[in-house]
Amino acid sequence: MAVKALYNYKFPARDRAEVFGDDIIVYAYWLDNPFFCSASAWRVPKNMKWKDFVGQIFGQLYGLDPDFKKVKEWKWYHFDSEFKPDDEKTLSELGLRHKSIVKFKPA
Amino acid sequence: MAKKKLTLAQKYHIYTRGLDWEPTYVSKKDIYPYAEYEGIKIKDWNKWEDPFRMTIEAYWKYQAEKDRRFYAILDGFIQNQGHLTLSDARYLNSIKLFIQGVTPLEYMAHRGFAFVARHLPGAGPRTAAFFQSMDELRHTQIEVHAGSNFNKYYDGFHSMTHMHDRVWYLSVPKSYFDDAVTAGPFEFVTAISFSFEYALTNLLFVPFMSGAAYNGDTPTMTFGFSAQSDESRHMTLGLQVVKFLLEQHEDNVPIIQQWIDKWWWRGYRLTSLVGAMMDYMLPKRVMSWKESFELYVEDQIIEGLFRDLERYGIRPPLHMEQSIKEKEFLSHDVYWILFSFTFAAAFHSWIPTEAEMEWLAEKYPRTFNQYYRWRYEKAKEAKTPLPGDRFYYIGLPQLCQVCQIPMGFTDPDDPNNFVQRYTEYEGEIYHFCSDGCKWIFEREPEKFVQAWLPVHEIYKGNCFAEPPKGPDDVVPQVLRWYNIQTDNFDYFVSEDYKNWKEWHKDMATVLI
Numbered sequence: 001m002a003v004k005a006l007y008n009y010k011f012p013a014r015d016r017a018e019v020f021g022d023d024i025i026v027y028a029y030w031l032d033n034p035f036f037c038s039a040s041a042w043r044v045p046k047n048m049k050w051k052d053f054v055g056q057i058f059g060q061l062y063g064l065d066p067d068f069k070k071v072k073e074w075k076w077y078h079f080d081s082e083f084k085p086d087d088e089k090t091l092s093e094l095g096l097r098h099k100s101i102v103k104f105k106p107a
Numbered sequence: 108m109a110k111k112k113l114t115l116a117q118k119y120h121i122y123t124r125g126l127d128w129e130p131t132y133v134s135k136k137d138i139y140p141y142a143e144y145e146g147i148k149i150k151d152w153n154k155w156e157d158p159f160r161m162t163i164e165a166y167w168k169y170q171a172e173k174d175r176r177f178y179a180i181l182d183g184f185i186q187n188q189g190h191l192t193l194s195d196a197r198y199l200n201s202i203k204l205f206i207q208g209v210t211p212l213e214y215m216a217h218r219g220f221a222f223v224a225r226h227l228p229g230a231g232p233r234t235a236a237f238f239q240s241m242d243e244l245r246h247t248q249i250e251v252h253a254g255s256n257f258n259k260y261y262d263g264f265h266s267m268t269h270m271h272d273r274v275w276y277l278s279v280p281k282s283y284f285d286d287a288v289t290a291g292p293f294e295f296v297t298a299i300s301f302s303f304e305y306a307l308t309n310l311l312f313v314p315f316m317s318g319a320a321y322n323g324d325t326p327t328m329t330f331g332f333s334a335q336s337d338e339s340r341h342m343t344l345g346l347q348v349v350k351f352l353l354e355q356h357e358d359n360v361p362i363i364q365q366w367i368d369k370w371w372w373r374g375y376r377l378t379s380l381v382g383a384m385m386d387y388m389l390p391k392r393v394m395s396w397k398e399s400f401e402l403y404v405e406d407q408i409i410e411g412l413f414r415d416l417e418r419y420g421i422r423p424p425l426h427m428e429q430s431i432k433e434k435e436f437l438s439h440d441v442y443w444i445l446f447s448f449t450f451a452a453a454f455h456s457w458i459p460t461e462a463e464m465e466w467l468a469e470k471y472p473r474t475f476n477q478y479y480r481w482r483y484e485k486a487k488e489a490k491t492p493l494p495g496d497r498f499y500y501i502g503l504p505q506l507c508q509v510c511q512i513p514m515g516f517t518d519p520d521d522p523n524n525f526v527q528r529y530t531e532y533e534g535e536i537y538h539f540c541s542d543g544c545k546w547i548f549e550r551e552p553e554k555f556v557q558a559w560l561p562v563h564e565i566y567k568g569n570c571f572a573e574p575p576k577g578p579d580d581v582v583p584q585v586l587r588w589y590n591i592q593t594d595n596f597d598y599f600v601s602e603d604y605k606n607w608k609e610w611h612k613d614m615a616t617v618l619i
Contacts, residue, residue, distance in 0.1 A: 013556035037444045040504060041562050
């Protein structure tokens with residue numbers, strides 16, 4: 001369906017990828033842990049290395065959970081598919097795109 | 108010969124339809140340009156039955172009387188330092204949410220009904236919408252007046268319109284009404300008069316006003332009674348609008364059904380803020396969200412209203428089942444979101460006291476202890492460098508593209524996780540908190556791709572008072588842009604609490 005309007009109702013998406021230039025929005029979600037009240041949102045460079053991305057989200061937010069340090073290894077998902085990111089690869093090399101969500105839980 | 112007195116009905120007819128006329132040199136289409144594009148077909152506007160017959164003359168008298176009563180009570184409250192006799196200052200955080208979130212919507216409703224009062228071709232409903240437009244303006248005024256007294260003593264009341272346009276959680280009510288006023292006149296009345304006023308207003312007003320009464324806030328209670336007597340008129344208008352449209356043409360039925368489906372879910376998501384207020388923010392509680400949902404929605408709306416509408420071919424809203432499944436989770440989810448982000452909000456939150464947790468466990472025997480109590484225990488351990496001995500979510504949340512609430516609604520079938528939905532439209536991805544919001548998006552993607560999502564706007568650099576000097580300056584610059592000063596953080600480190608204790612230091616009755 002489409003919006004009913006008196007005129008041609010077409011506007012660019014407000015948060016489309018090009019608005020963010022070389023950056024993308026990536027969401028992160030710790031599965032099975034509702035202590036964090038929702039997934040988080042991050043503006044990060046497309047060519048940020050995976051390990052730096054993980055360092056940022058764990059360092060700033062997820063490390064606040066007292067149970068965080070008990071976890072030795074994490075299992076990752078891009079949307080709903082399991083994936084095994086290489087630490088040295090960039091987000092775009094790993095197939096992440098604007099408004100991708102990565103989910104994780106203790107392996 | 109003495110003139111015969113007119114009956115009320117005759118008088119009303121003269122005052123309303125009697126003032127209407129058939130245009131001769133301008134076409135009706137030019138006068139009412141919005142009347143047809145939504146696809147609603149009206150065969151005969153004269154079939155409209157006025158749901159109430161209030162003349163302007165009676166209206167002034169009646170409203171002036173109510174205002175006199177309201178201002179007398181407000182004056183008495185002010186002169187007697189009534190704010191000191193509230194249950195405790197935590198209570199006012201629910202009124203902050205109300206004044207920042209609901210009062211600006213009253214004003215938007217005033218504008219919306221003024222639009223309808225201009226653009227519906229039928230003189231009967233135009234008059235009804237005109238009355239409602241005035242009501243809504245009056246509600247805005249008396250709410251502002253009631254709140255201005257609290258503004259002298261407490262944080263969070265000083266900047267409601269500015270905040271409404273900018274602050275993250277207020278984009279939830281703002282975007283709801285922006286969606287309604289940018290629809291055509293028929294969708295607007297179905298959205299607001301029917302789906303909101305008829306189906307949801309009791310859920311908003313009754314608990315709020317009884318909450319005010321229980322917690323010693325007589326101005327809000329009196330405002331509530333004053334507004335509620337208008338609301339009953341608004342509700343009859345809502346029902347009459349929908350019945351009239353359904354009776355006019357069978358082609359209207361699927362259109363109305365879709366509007367009901369959309370606006371039920373939008374309104375329900377909006378009232379989730381009320382759930383958090385009822386279950387967590389009132390020091391003296393009235394009833395739980397779940398009880399009020401069962402009474403006002405399940406008993407009165409599903410069993411009552413929608414039974415009545417069956418004969419018109421209308422069924423209960425899509426996704427109603429989901430809201431029933433959510434009733435034991437919703438208020439906890441929303442308060443947990445508000446609690447987590449209080450560092451960036453113009454109200455305070457706090458860890459419920461042990462007695463309050465007991466109440467929550469009793470009201471929610473299947474969910475509170477199992478899924479929520481431990482979070483508050485953990486929140487005491489997980490400290491951050493911010494004021495208050497507790498956890499804050501130091502980051503920005505993912506927001507739902509439609510309702511704009513952080514994506515924190517528990518999946519009742521998997522209670523340790525939140526519902527996550529997404530879709531792709533013209534090469535871009537969009538995320539949703541529920542099937543309801545996803546359905547709304549997919550019906551009108553052109554509208555919702557324009558959403559002003561507070562989190563993304565912060566990331567675009569649109570929400571800073573001045574450019575941040577470094578990562579630690581980001582939140583302070585956003586708060587300055589919001590005009591949040593000392594309004595945020597935990598209640599127990601707030602100015603409100605400090606003052607409250609100071610004002611009551613000689614009294615033995617302060618409980619908390």
